[in-house]
Amino acid sequence: MSEKNQRKVVIPGEVLAKxxxxxxxxxxxxxxxxxxxxxxxxxxxxxxxxxxxPLSGVYQPRRxxxxxxxxxNITFNGWVINIGTAETAFISIMEIPRFVNKNELESVMDIGxxxxxxxxxxxxxxxxxxxxxxxxxxIDEGIILAINSNRVPxxxxxxxxxxxxxxxxxxxxxxxxxxxxxxxxxxxxxxxxHAKRAILFVAEHSFLSxxxxxxxxxxxxxxx
Amino acid sequence: xxxxxxxxFERPDGRETDEMRPMTAxxxxxxxxxxxxxxxxxxxxxxxxxxxxxxxxxxxSQNPEKGTLRCxxxxxxxSVTERARPGPxxxxxxxxxxxxxxxxxxxxxxxxxxxxxxxxVNIIQANASTRxxxxxxxxxxxxxxxxxxxxxxxxxxxxxxxxQLVVDVSxxxxxxxxxxxxxxxxxxxxxxxxxxxxxxxxKISGEQLREALEMARKATQEIYEVQKKALKESIG
Numbered sequence: 001m002s003e004k005n006q007r008k009v010v011i012p013g014e015v016l017a018k019x020x021x022x023x024x025x026x027x028x029x030x031x032x033x034x035x036x037x038x039x040x041x042x043x044x045x046x047x048x049x050x051x052x053x054p055l056s057g058v059y060q061p062r063r064x065x066x067x068x069x070x071x072x073n074i075t076f077n078g079w080v081i082n083i084g085t086a087e088t089a090f091i092s093i094m095e096i097p098r099f100v101n102k103n104e105l106e107s108v109m110d111i112g113x114x115x116x117x118x119x120x121x122x123x124x125x126x127x128x129x130x131x132x133x134x135x136x137x138x139i140d141e142g143i144i145l146a147i148n149s150n151r152v153p154x155x156x157x158x159x160x161x162x163x164x165x166x167x168x169x170x171x172x173x174x175x176x177x178x179x180x181x182x183x184x185x186x187x188x189x190x191x192x193x194h195a196k197r198a199i200l201f202v203a204e205h206s207f208l209s210x211x212x213x214x215x216x217x218x219x220x221x222x223x224x
Numbered sequence: 225x226x227x228x229x230x231x232x233f234e235r236p237d238g239r240e241t242d243e244m245r246p247m248t249a250x251x252x253x254x255x256x257x258x259x260x261x262x263x264x265x266x267x268x269x270x271x272x273x274x275x276x277x278x279x280x281x282x283x284x285s286q287n288p289e290k291g292t293l294r295c296x297x298x299x300x301x302x303s304v305t306e307r308a309r310p311g312p313x314x315x316x317x318x319x320x321x322x323x324x325x326x327x328x329x330x331x332x333x334x335x336x337x338x339x340x341x342x343x344x345v346n347i348i349q350a351n352a353s354t355r356x357x358x359x360x361x362x363x364x365x366x367x368x369x370x371x372x373x374x375x376x377x378x379x380x381x382x383x384x385x386x387x388q389l390v391v392d393v394s395x396x397x398x399x400x401x402x403x404x405x406x407x408x409x410x411x412x413x414x415x416x417x418x419x420x421x422x423x424x425x426x427k428i429s430g431e432q433l434r435e436a437l438e439m440a441r442k443a444t445q446e447i448y449e450v451q452k453k454a455l456k457e458s459i460g
Contacts, residue, residue, distance in 0.1 A: 011367055013373065013416070056368055086279045
């Protein structure tokens, strides 16, 4: 790939811009008249607002994020879910829209099963998840793959352009969890694996700009 | 320092007094870790892995006011000529603590309340200056793990062999016995030249210590470039 569309990588402590007309955004700080990077990642300058987009590191949960997790434990009133964060997440029995016998919680979701949920609140005790929205709930079939959570925005693309391209090209349904877990469901294993390869291509090349075009090229080369 | 005194002094491996051993650095060497890096000074090789921020265990060491940095330095049994007994010992516990002190000033972990950032450093091959290699690797691994940092730190050991100051001490030099013997001064600095860690075990005059700091400033700049290059090259 050409040098031109490679984005600039910056490290902590690096001077990103000089001058008072620049504003420090996420991952940066102002020191005197200089904007200094606080993180390791890609440099971004949008209208004098300087940002650093990290490409590695752990997932930081935010309220409203749709995540994919694994049922780790069943308590008397809900399910403990691992979504790859420091704190474990919890789904209350109240989130199931029908009557559930408290002795048979495993008939709804058993340990080891995967679930799509939304982060409802983050408090001192942990993270509470909700299932009361469209597209949320237990995962029955398909494949799940994991990428670094910081690369999720690239997989989704600007206003969903990237993920739409992958969906259209492969004919699979794809749910992207903000924690980096991705659920692919298609008619056949071949289609699902094709979508998986496309997503991994995007994740591995997230430092490029104009990635949607690169992915189109990739699809042309790898068409069945 | 005059030119003659520089050429007069001979180091066991034939280096100049201000010459470092060849350095290599690599980022992202441990896929399972949240961040990882390798750093080496010649034969001294350190591997660092960062995990977290994650919930602190044991619970009684949790700090609800700010995040904690926890370092773990360990020398693998095959890293030295005589087999080292594996597991923590007095020396490794001390160096772990020193690493925490050297790295903490540049980390911004205040918002990770009740959480811990774990740094595990393994020395897989040792030829002196292991704590410096460990700090250099840990700094890169922390950046790779996406931990917010004010700056990167670089560490180097300055030695005083008899009366001569040298940079990046090797094992042979550490055991120097002629004249006043050897004094080892590990120094850690940010790339802007701010000191985060200095150790001194031996005798040195105030004037010469100032000189040693100046040497360290130059050497850490060299190390910083190596660290920077490795971080930038690991993407793409």
